[in-house]
Amino acid sequence: MSEAPRRQVAATMAEAARSWLGLLTAEQRAIATGHPPSDAATDGERRRWFYTPTDHGGLTLHQQRPAQQRAAMRLVATGLSRPGYVTVATTIGLENVLDHTEGFVTRFDRERGRDPGLYYLRVFGDPGRDATWGWRFGGHHVSLNNLVVDGELVATTPCFMGADPASSELLGGAVNRPLARVEDLGRDLVRSLHPGLAERAILSARAPSDLVTANRTTIAPGDRVIPLAGVWRDERFPDPAEQAKLQAVSDAIDAAAGYAESDHRALEYTRQPKGIAGAELDGGQRDLLQAPLGTYFGRVPEAVAPAYDAAALDTLYFAWAGSTSPGAPHYYRVQGPEPADRVGQHPAQRQPRPLGLARPVPRLRPGRPARPPRPPPLIVLGAHRARHH
Numbered sequence: 147m148s149e150a151p152r153r154q155v156a157a158t159m160a161e162a163a164r165s166w167l168g169l170l171t172a173e174q175r176a177i178a179t180g181h182p183p184s185d186a187a188t189d190g191e192r193r194r195w196f197y198t199p200t201d202h203g204g205l206t207l208h209q210q211r212p213a214q215q216r217a218a219m220r221l222v223a224t225g226l227s228r229p230g231y232v233t234v235a236t237t238i239g240l241e242n243v244l245d246h247t248e249g250f251v252t253r254f255d256r257e258r259g260r261d262p263g264l265y266y267l268r269v270f271g272d273p274g275r276d277a278t279w280g281w282r283f284g285g286h287h288v289s290l291n292n293l294v295v296d297g298e299l300v301a302t303t304p305c306f307m308g309a310d311p312a313s314s315e316l317l318g319g320a321v322n323r324p325l326a327r328v329e330d331l332g333r334d335l336v337r338s339l340h341p342g343l344a345e346r347a348i349l350s351a352r353a354p355s356d357l358v359t360a361n362r363t364t365i366a367p368g369d370r371v372i373p374l375a376g377v378w379r380d381e382r383f384p385d386p387a388e389q390a391k392l393q394a395v396s397d398a399i400d401a402a403a404g405y406a407e408s409d410h411r412a413l414e415y416t417r418q419p420k421g422i423a424g425a426e427l428d429g430g431q432r433d434l435l436q437a438p439l440g441t442y443f444g445r446v447p448e449a450v451a452p453a454y455d456a457a458a459l460d461t462l463y464f465a466w467a468g469s470t471s472p473g474a475p476h477y478y479r480v481q482g483p484e485p486a487d488r489v490g491q492h493p494a495q496r497q498p499r500p501l502g503l504a505r506p507v508p509r510l511r512p513g514r515p516a517r518p519p520r521p522p523p524l525i526v527l528g529a530h531r532a533r534h535h
Contacts, residue, residue, distance in 0.1 A: 149298055151449035156299040159224045159292065160273035163281055166217040167269060170205070174214075178205035182271025183280050183293055192270045192280060193363045195289045197306045199254060199261075200378040202284035204268030208261075218267050222283050225292045225302065230445040233307055236324045237287050238262045244310050254392070255383035260286070286310070289361075302446050304361075313473065331438040332478040336466045338431050339422070347422045349412045353468030353475035355403040358413050369415040374399055403475075413467055419481040421465030432459060439480065458482075 170178055180203075181188040196202050207215050223231045245252065245260035252259030264285055271279030273294075280293040287308030293301040309324040316322050323329075339347055359365045360372040375396035383389040413420075424435055436459060443451045454462070461482055468476035 152298045152300070155224065155447050155450050156294045156297055157275070159221065159281070159294065159299065160275070160279075162217070162221040162224050163269050163273035163279075166214065166221050166267075167273075169214045169217050170210075174205055174209065177209070178268055180204075180268050180270040183278050183295075189270075192282065192291075194379075195282070195291060195304050195306075195363075196284060196361050196377060196379065197287055197289050197308060198361075198374070198377045199259065199264065199286035200380075202266040202282070202289070203379070204266035204282065204284075206263060207265050207267075208263035218283075221267070221281065222290065225281075225283075225290055225446065227444055227447055227451070230307075233324055233445075234288055234290070236322075237307065237309055238265060238285065240310060240314075240324075241286060243314055247311060247314075253388055255385045255388040299450055302450070305442075305445055307445065328438065328441045329476075330472075331434065331441065332466070333470050333472070333476065335431060335434040335438070335464060336478070337470050338434060343422050343426060347464055348466050349420060350405075350409050350467040351469075352404055352409060353477045354405060354409075354413055355399045358477075358479070359415055365415055367415060367417050370410050370413070371405070373397075413465075413477070419463030419465075419483060421463040421479070421481075423460065424462045424464070425460035432456075435459065435462065435464060435480070438478075 167175060167178065180191055183189055183192060191203060194203065205218075207218065210218060219235075222234065226234060239262060241260045241262040245258075248260065258264075265283065265288065266285060267281070267283045269279065269281045271277060273279050273281075275297050278293075278295050280291065282292075283290045287306070287310055289304055289306040291302070291304055292299060307325070312323065312325065312329075314322045336344065336347055354371045356371050356374060356377070358371055359369050361377050362369060362372075373396045375393050378392075383392065424432060427435060436454070439454060439462075443453070463479075463481050465479045465481070466476065467478070468474060470476070
């Protein structure tokens with residue numbers, strides 16, 4: 147891909163970020179900004195990310211006036227395609243639906259547990275033409291991260307979109323399923339496999355309780371599911387009763403999954419991809435594999451969306467866990483081979499690449515902007531349970 151589209155999107159992002167920051171008070175800017183991206187310890191906060199309704203870090207929509215909120219959402223939109231933006235906006239609105247489903251009682255040690263105002267935006271560094279900077283937006287089931295180096299958008303990961311409830315009723319018998327195609331396309335592919343391939347693609351008859359790599363900053367062989375109670379900014383809530391509720395929910399989810407050591411071992415992250423390779427699929431099945439990739443690639447602006455050609459599709463592996471019945475808990479993973487220059491590298495030395503659409507974060511040296519590295523093999527993770535995708 148030409149550098150021009152990435153530079154154009156980066157310039158649009160920078161203008162929107164400066165516009166938003168310009169509307170903030172000094173007190174708001176102190177919360178809304180962070181250290182510029184680097185290899186230093188000061189970059190630790192930028193590399194943290196969550197998909198739970200915890201403090202994602204930054205200025206919340208609640209803390210902003212309407213004009214500031216609009217400017218914030220304009221920045222969010224610069225990193226998304228139109229379908230991606232609609233999905234994020236719908237997810238935010240689902241907080242009210244989930245609150246209704248739960249009887250308006252969930253707290254999470256705060257005034258309101260399910261809250262469409264608790265989505266956080268933070269800019270790291272100074273948005274400029276030649277600067278190294280980035281921005282992050284996140285809340286319950288949304289995590290968007292973008293990195294700009296030397297005027298180019300070089301990373302759009304991690305990028306998480308979920309839906310809770312995954313399915314809810316609308317008037318006239320319609321159903322609101324924001325991630326319907328993401329879910330159904332994976333199921334269609336596994337159902338199309340002949341028994342021999344299906345046996346190798348299905349790693350477990352039971353779906354895991356959550357994403358296998360969770361919200362780790364780096365991924366490494368042996369990574370397994372983190373219990374829900376561990377995917378939060380703070381280790382414990384100050385209120386013991388709320389902490390006990392969260393732990394009980396986390397324990398119940400893990401118990402429902404019923405995973406034994408053999409199940410965890412079957413699904414743990416490995417350098418060598420598990421499942422079946424794209425090269426083993428027939429033409430129609432390859433189209434089915436390409437389709438869910440499109441739902442991930444389609445999150446970002448069309449100008450910077452990566453594409454996989456036929457040869458690259460051969461190297462991707464598809465794996466599944468759980469039932470193929472509509473609406474049943476399931477998990478699927480599409481993974482490419484580990485780049486040779488990362489083999490044997492200690493996890494602490496790796497750049498963040500938990501799940502994604504574009505590139506790992508490049509090495510950033512003070513005074514010398516890093517050039518974007520070559521695109522790595524893709525890692526895409528998908529998971530679904532009763533009301534959590």
